[in-house]
Amino acid sequence: MNIGTRKILDRSFTAVGIGSIVVMALALMIVVVPIVYNGIGAVFFTGTVEHRKMLHAEFKRGDSQNLDSEVASTDRYRAKVYDMLTGFEAELETMAPEKKTEYTAKYAQVQSALRALLGPLPGDPEPMLTRFKYGQTRWEKAEEKLHDLLYESKWDNSNSSVMSKEFFVSRAISFEGTSLARLFPYVKENLENMLHPEFTFYWGFITDSSVDSHFFGGIWPEIQGTFFLAIGAMLFAFPLGVVAAVYFTEYAKPGFLNSMLRSANSTLAGVPSIVFGMFGLAFFINTMKVSESKSVIAGALTLAIMILPTIIRAAEEAILAVPKTYREASLSLGSSKWNTIATVILPAALPGILTGGVISLGRAAGETAPIIFTAAVSVGSAIGLADVFSSPTPALSWNIYNLASEHEAAAQLRHVQYGMVLALVTIVLLLNLSAIVLRARISKKLKC
Amino acid sequence: MLMTTDMRKTSESVPGQKSTREIYLPPQRSTITGGGNAHIAAKEFSIYYGEFEAVKKVSADILSKYVTAIIGPSGCGKSTFLRAINRMNDLIPSCHTTGALLFDGEDIYGKFTDEVLLRKKVGMVFQKPNPFPKSIFDNIAYGPRLHGVNDKKKLMEIVERSLRKAAIWDEVCDRLDKNALGLSGGQQQRLCVARTLAVEPEVLLLDEPTSALDPKATAKIEDLIQDLRGSYTIMIVTHNMQQASRVSDSTMFFYEGILVEQAPTAQLFTNPKDSITEDYITGRFS
Numbered sequence: 017m018n019i020g021t022r023k024i025l026d027r028s029f030t031a032v033g034i035g036s037i038v039v040m041a042l043a044l045m046i047v048v049v050p051i052v053y054n055g056i057g058a059v060f061f062t063g064t065v066e067h068r069k070m071l072h073a074e075f076k077r078g079d080s081q082n083l084d085s086e087v088a089s090t091d092r093y094r095a096k097v098y099d100m101l102t103g104f105e106a107e108l109e110t111m112a113p114e115k116k117t118e119y120t121a122k123y124a125q126v127q128s129a130l131r132a133l134l135g136p137l138p139g140d141p142e143p144m145l146t147r148f149k150y151g152q153t154r155w156e157k158a159e160e161k162l163h164d165l166l167y168e169s170k171w172d173n174s175n176s177s178v179m180s181k182e183f184f185v186s187r188a189i190s191f192e193g194t195s196l197a198r199l200f201p202y203v204k205e206n207l208e209n210m211l212h213p214e215f216t217f218y219w220g221f222i223t224d225s226s227v228d229s230h231f232f233g234g235i236w237p238e239i240q241g242t243f244f245l246a247i248g249a250m251l252f253a254f255p256l257g258v259v260a261a262v263y264f265t266e267y268a269k270p271g272f273l274n275s276m277l278r279s280a281n282s283t284l285a286g287v288p289s290i291v292f293g294m295f296g297l298a299f300f301i302n303t304m305k306v307s308e309s310k311s312v313i314a315g316a317l318t319l320a321i322m323i324l325p326t327i328i329r330a331a332e333e334a335i336l337a338v339p340k341t342y343r344e345a346s347l348s349l350g351s352s353k354w355n356t357i358a359t360v361i362l363p364a365a366l367p368g369i370l371t372g373g374v375i376s377l378g379r380a381a382g383e384t385a386p387i388i389f390t391a392a393v394s395v396g397s398a399i400g401l402a403d404v405f406s407s408p409t410p411a412l413s414w415n416i417y418n419l420a421s422e423h424e425a426a427a428q429l430r431h432v433q434y435g436m437v438l439a440l441v442t443i444v445l446l447l448n449l450s451a452i453v454l455r456a457r458i459s460k461k462l463k464c
Numbered sequence: 465m466l467m468t469t470d471m472r473k474t475s476e477s478v479p480g481q482k483s484t485r486e487i488y489l490p491p492q493r494s495t496i497t498g499g500g501n502a503h504i505a506a507k508e509f510s511i512y513y514g515e516f517e518a519v520k521k522v523s524a525d526i527l528s529k530y531v532t533a534i535i536g537p538s539g540c541g542k543s544t545f546l547r548a549i550n551r552m553n554d555l556i557p558s559c560h561t562t563g564a565l566l567f568d569g570e571d572i573y574g575k576f577t578d579e580v581l582l583r584k585k586v587g588m589v590f591q592k593p594n595p596f597p598k599s600i601f602d603n604i605a606y607g608p609r610l611h612g613v614n615d616k617k618k619l620m621e622i623v624e625r626s627l628r629k630a631a632i633w634d635e636v637c638d639r640l641d642k643n644a645l646g647l648s649g650g651q652q653q654r655l656c657v658a659r660t661l662a663v664e665p666e667v668l669l670l671d672e673p674t675s676a677l678d679p680k681a682t683a684k685i686e687d688l689i690q691d692l693r694g695s696y697t698i699m700i701v702t703h704n705m706q707q708a709s710r711v712s713d714s715t716m717f718f719y720e721g722i723l724v725e726q727a728p729t730a731q732l733f734t735n736p737k738d739s740i741t742e743d744y745i746t747g748r749f750s
């Protein structure tokens with residue numbers, strides 16, 4: 017090959033390499049940027065007085081004097097709204113029966129839109145569910161609800177060959193001629209006065225329990241559950257995996273059984289995680305009865321079984337990569353095999369073993385399927401360390417899925433979902449980062 | 465040169481018997497007391513890598529507290545023979561032996577031999593330096609700690625003594641806590657010598673200990689061997705004839721796995737029995 021072709025080849029390889037890295041980085045950006053942007057919105061947002069009311073009532077947080085004066089001021093603006101309602105209710109009574117029926121239905125819509133925006137109306141019975149006790153806590157949601165109040169959404173079914181189309185009718189127009197027509201411009205004008213939007217740093221999103229299945233409050237139970245499950249899984253799988261790897265590499269006699277075991281291990285690493293979930297239910301809960309029903313311990317054990325093959329494989333590779341000369345040196349000094357493994361081989365293999373551990377830890381934190389049947393509940397409070405043997409726990413991975421697909425108000429709680437996703441990504445990242453730092457420090461000690 | 469006894473005769477004699485063995489010693493070196501026993505004895509000893517016979521039916525006595533040099537062309541089985549003495553070849557699954565190799569009259573490859581104990585008594589410095597990826601201090605202290613020394617002060621003493629003996633103390637005394645892999649190749653080799661000395665073995669196996677060293681460090685190692693002579697049984701593999709003649713009392717010449725000749729060093733170099741030996745030591749070897 018002449019020098020020209022060689023150079024061209026070199027350059028094109030470099031170009032392809034850079035290209036693939038750029039593509040990867042872009043793909044990562046496309047995933048990560050919205051997660052970060054929306055997730056941060058769960059903690060930093062424009063909150064309304066309703067948010068502060070909620071914090072005070074549910075978490076006893078915030079200055080009650082400030083809040084009282086704030087509530088007093090917003091109530092002054094709201095009072096006019098409620099006055100208009102009472103006025104209109106009186107007017108309804110005077111209407112002709114036909115008209116009355118028409119407006120009663122329309123009025124009910126207005127009432128519920130107002131409830132969604134500002135919370136219960138005066139005279140409403142105390143709501144059972146916390147979600148109905150407050151108006152919109154977030155300003156951007158309040159604006160959506162304002163739109164719901166101002167416009168009635170209707171569906172255009174006239175053309176049966178295409179999908180129905182949504183269109184909006186202004187309520188100010190449909191109530192034209194009644195006393196309620198004034199309400200709509202008034203609310204539009206004075207919404208800020210009624211809700212007091214303010215920049216809010218809701219750190220409690222990380223440390224609070226959820227209130228009324230994630231309508232309010234934070235995600236601490238999920239975060240804690242994720243930690244319990246992932247670390248619990250590691251506690252079982254890491255020592256077991258390292259011991260198994262030592263056995264495979266140092267003690268097992270090469271032969272049929274050994275190669276069977278190894279290929280079984282490799283196969284296990286590729287088994288879909290839902291299978292481990294079913295196995296966990298069948299084995300740990302139904303057969304072994306480690307707990308009555310779902311529990312953290314059952315979930316941690318299931319996750320441990322799932323990540324075990326990866327840990328074993330990584331540890332095996334790491335141990336095999338330790339130079340033979342270290343072993344020779346140790347043995348020649350009169351060290352026993354076991355002592356050589358403990359004092360020379362494992363320390364030298366530790367960075368590699370840790371890498372496997374980290375990958376597995378991230379996987380344990382992020383997997384949903386293995387914990388569905390064994391450990392996860394959709395709503396729950398943070399459990400104590402003593403309860404891990406008996407109680408299930410919410411966990412980020414499962415609750416993200418649950419909130420996005422099974423929750424009755426999934427569409428309203430996007431910010432919580434993104435917050436959870438960001439929390440999960442951050443946890444995995446932090447775990448990885450700490451292990452990378454640990455690994456680097458050990459490697460540095462091993463080199464010079 | 466006083467005596468010229470045929471090597472092959474003595475290798476058949478029972479180890480541990482003093483008898484005629486004194487005669488191997490060049491007269492100027494016979495000052496060592498208690499020396500002259502066969503510390504290690506090979507009897508029809510062969511080493512195989514699978515089917516391949518790397519060392520062929522070697523019979524030889526290695527005298528206690530003397531320096532024995534092993535010379536021979538590359539690939540002739542020097543390292544293989546040396547590594548057999550502290551059972552380092554156990555690490556190679558395909559490797560097996562026939563015949564007998566005795567250490568203090570006991571079969572090294574006997575069923576009941578404790579190879580860990582054996583290796584404590586038979587220390588080895590390998591052809592390639594192999595320090596642990598630990599601090600210099602921990603490298604030297606590894607052996608003593610293994611054998612129960614945990615007192616910090618005592619360890620420090622041992623470390624200093626061993627490093628001084630291996631002529632590397634001055635170079636590393638101010639960085640004992642630094643990683644040993646940061647040392648140069650020659651320094652690493654001397655560190656390995658020190659590490660082996662720290663265990664205080666009875667036998668020291670040196671596989672080309674100076675092949676990576678500059679003349680100054682080589683001289684230091686050779687001085688060290690001179691110092692240790694009389695207290696340790698030393699076997700040294702070397703490609704350097706001058707070195708062999710400088711430091712050893714007895715020399716073994718291997719060729720294609722066969723022990724061609726073993727004789728007192730001065731005799732082997734001045735008056736070799738075998739023509740192959742002569743060719744090799746005079747450099748007429750192809």
Ligand SMILES: Nc1ncnc2c1ncn2[C@@H]1O[C@H](COP(=O)(O)OP(=O)(O)OP(=O)(O)O)[C@@H](O)[C@H]1O
Pocket residue numbers: 513516518537538539540541542543544545556591
């Ligand atoms: N692990 C092994 N497996 C198979 N054959 C081996 C192994 N180690 C060495 N041999 C073979 O055994 C013979 C002797 O090797 P040995 O390492 O003892 O040579 P040597 O005399 O030490 O050479 P050098 O002077 O180059 O170090 C060589 O032919 C070599 O190829």
Ligand SMILES: [Mg+2]
Pocket residue numbers: 542543544591671
């Ligand atoms: Mg060699």
